[in-house]
Amino acid sequence: MLSPVSWSGGGVHIIRQTLLPDREVWVDLKTVDEVAEAIRCLDIRGAPAIGVAAALGMAQAARLYAGNDSGELIEAVEAAGDLLAGTRPTAVNLFWAIERMKKKLSDLSGRDAVGIRTGLLEEAQKIREEDIAFCKAIGEHGAQFMPDKGGILTHCNAGALATGGYGTALGVIRAAVEAGKDIRVYADETRPLLQGARLTTWELMQDKIPVTLICDNAAGHLMQLGRVQACVVGADRIAKNGDAANKIGTYSVAVLAQKHGIPFYVAAPSSTVDLSLKSGERIPIEERDGCEVTSPRDTCFAPPGVAVFNPAFDVTPNELIRAIITENGAATHPNMAKELEEMVLSTSRA
Amino acid sequence: MLSPVSWSGGGVHIIRQTLLPDREVWVDLKTVDEVAEAIRCLDIRGAPAIGVAAALGMAQAARLYAGNDSGELIEAVEAAGDLLAGTRPTAVNLFWAIERMKKKLSDLSGRDAVGIRTGLLEEAQKIREEDIAFCKAIGEHGAQFMPDKGGILTHCNAGALATGGYGTALGVIRAAVEAGKDIRVYADETRPLLQGARLTTWELMQDKIPVTLICDNAAGHLMQLGRVQACVVGADRIAKNGDAANKIGTYSVAVLAQKHGIPFYVAAPSSTVDLSLKSGERIPIEERDGCEVTSPRDTCFAPPGVAVFNPAFDVTPNELIRAIITENGAATHPNMAKELEEMVLSTSRA
Numbered sequence: 001m002l003s004p005v006s007w008s009g010g011g012v013h014i015i016r017q018t019l020l021p022d023r024e025v026w027v028d029l030k031t032v033d034e035v036a037e038a039i040r041c042l043d044i045r046g047a048p049a050i051g052v053a054a055a056l057g058m059a060q061a062a063r064l065y066a067g068n069d070s071g072e073l074i075e076a077v078e079a080a081g082d083l084l085a086g087t088r089p090t091a092v093n094l095f096w097a098i099e100r101m102k103k104k105l106s107d108l109s110g111r112d113a114v115g116i117r118t119g120l121l122e123e124a125q126k127i128r129e130e131d132i133a134f135c136k137a138i139g140e141h142g143a144q145f146m147p148d149k150g151g152i153l154t155h156c157n158a159g160a161l162a163t164g165g166y167g168t169a170l171g172v173i174r175a176a177v178e179a180g181k182d183i184r185v186y187a188d189e190t191r192p193l194l195q196g197a198r199l200t201t202w203e204l205m206q207d208k209i210p211v212t213l214i215c216d217n218a219a220g221h222l223m224q225l226g227r228v229q230a231c232v233v234g235a236d237r238i239a240k241n242g243d244a245a246n247k248i249g250t251y252s253v254a255v256l257a258q259k260h261g262i263p264f265y266v267a268a269p270s271s272t273v274d275l276s277l278k279s280g281e282r283i284p285i286e287e288r289d290g291c292e293v294t295s296p297r298d299t300c301f302a303p304p305g306v307a308v309f310n311p312a313f314d315v316t317p318n319e320l321i322r323a324i325i326t327e328n329g330a331a332t333h334p335n336m337a338k339e340l341e342e343m344v345l346s347t348s349r350a
Numbered sequence: 351m352l353s354p355v356s357w358s359g360g361g362v363h364i365i366r367q368t369l370l371p372d373r374e375v376w377v378d379l380k381t382v383d384e385v386a387e388a389i390r391c392l393d394i395r396g397a398p399a400i401g402v403a404a405a406l407g408m409a410q411a412a413r414l415y416a417g418n419d420s421g422e423l424i425e426a427v428e429a430a431g432d433l434l435a436g437t438r439p440t441a442v443n444l445f446w447a448i449e450r451m452k453k454k455l456s457d458l459s460g461r462d463a464v465g466i467r468t469g470l471l472e473e474a475q476k477i478r479e480e481d482i483a484f485c486k487a488i489g490e491h492g493a494q495f496m497p498d499k500g501g502i503l504t505h506c507n508a509g510a511l512a513t514g515g516y517g518t519a520l521g522v523i524r525a526a527v528e529a530g531k532d533i534r535v536y537a538d539e540t541r542p543l544l545q546g547a548r549l550t551t552w553e554l555m556q557d558k559i560p561v562t563l564i565c566d567n568a569a570g571h572l573m574q575l576g577r578v579q580a581c582v583v584g585a586d587r588i589a590k591n592g593d594a595a596n597k598i599g600t601y602s603v604a605v606l607a608q609k610h611g612i613p614f615y616v617a618a619p620s621s622t623v624d625l626s627l628k629s630g631e632r633i634p635i636e637e638r639d640g641c642e643v644t645s646p647r648d649t650c651f652a653p654p655g656v657a658v659f660n661p662a663f664d665v666t667p668n669e670l671i672r673a674i675i676t677e678n679g680a681a682t683h684p685n686m687a688k689e690l691e692e693m694v695l696s697t698s699r700a
Contacts, residue, residue: 213640213658215542217598221661
């Protein structure tokens, strides 16, 4: 199974997603700085994958500390967590994974340096394995919502490449295909960084799942033509009430789906839910450099010096979402908030 | 004033829009084939500009016929019209201009070859001059609908570059700015061919009208933020009931505008109205090569061999349009169809 981030023995093993689909380059990230930079530059992206990478990065920090002083080791790991927390603001899985590793660190504080190192690596690997298992569970819960036959629109990449493996939105699609459903995926190209064009098409073509690439602009027309029976996307942070932040343009897809009476689903592990935020308005939206818009892949698209507004995410209000699918089932209206909270607590208690 | 297509004495003088904004290259197209190819490859684009170019191309055909036989001359011009009619299917101004030139040809059929040549060139130049005058009138009628202060979203390029000069949607914006309104334009980049990123920003920056480039994906988020007070776009063909075909993605903008209670306007000369079509469903939608999506500006965006759906236009139903602004005023609900028809007849009678 394709897994974009794992532990290699020598470091954090990743596929450099910015080079896809032109080149398939795998590297071992040896330092925490390298992990942080890979998250920042989007070689590692997708909320769950970022969480896994941060956890492995903290385990790597423990490994890099050569001494035997538990206190110094703990400080080094905490500093690594703080560094990684500063990479990207929107995906909450990053902070969730760092918090979980810090809690583990605290639980291990009585151990010697070797014990702490071992315990942290085990915890990071557990986060990764759980993420894959959760994606499979999301797929199982979500497949029932997919049409037996028809077109499914997805935005950005919420696939194997965005997770430990298997994917959230694409996990739902994979599970539906495995269940024998006759599905064609429509992949929004997802400007500016083209995760749909570069990554979603690539991983679905590898799995021989039928996929058609469209410009983000064509989603409405495709719905007018009756070719879309469901939409399914991932999420970077979900507020307590079900409002969901995801890649810029997701909100437009949701509004179009509503206009056409097409169900719109969000698929994400419960670690994406931020119960501390009552609604989506408070989710911090990362704004990225305008050159992503004006010069994608180093090609000039616009006049020099043009003003650019480049938000990386938007928030889809819960009323546009038919169901939020997590590893523990589907949260639906009218009790979406309550069901969502129960799913979060159910996993955190386990 | 910037005019993308005119008569140079030696041929059809155009700016090669596919090279903008990197290079500003003006050329004289000497043959009808060259004019047809320039339309096909989008060196000339924008419904009104395509109409002007076709008219000038037919005048050029008359000029290229070196003999004195009126019958042969008429045949050559008619063949040129047929060739030009095959270049692109959606913009009705193309067919409107060709029909008008054919009617002029028929009116001139009693004249000698010199008289026909002269008459056709005069008619083509009249079409161009009228188009500029109509754009100015559209601007005057449309400016009142623009906010005194605020953001105006536009999609694709319905500017000077899409017309004889001044522009339709950008004509409305220019007139609003000339009237002292404090406006910032948000230009959708308009994938796949980036007419917004490459052309709208370029011509507005030349006129020092504040413009911010966004990915098409960011339009919904921008509206959520309250930064858009009106949307104005051009059209390639408007059916009798006001349904309007325009660049792919326009429909999405209209749906988003409706969701946010933002008025959405269409600005076009009455030659864009096709009274023969009762509604927009019958407007032929051009589908273009997938490489426009996968390899814009020769840069690879997607895996080789991926399936692509690349419609060039979509249709916005009249109920999403607050007003259609032509040279004769604004057609609004509840009598949009009737007002539209009166505006078409008023110009064709003049």
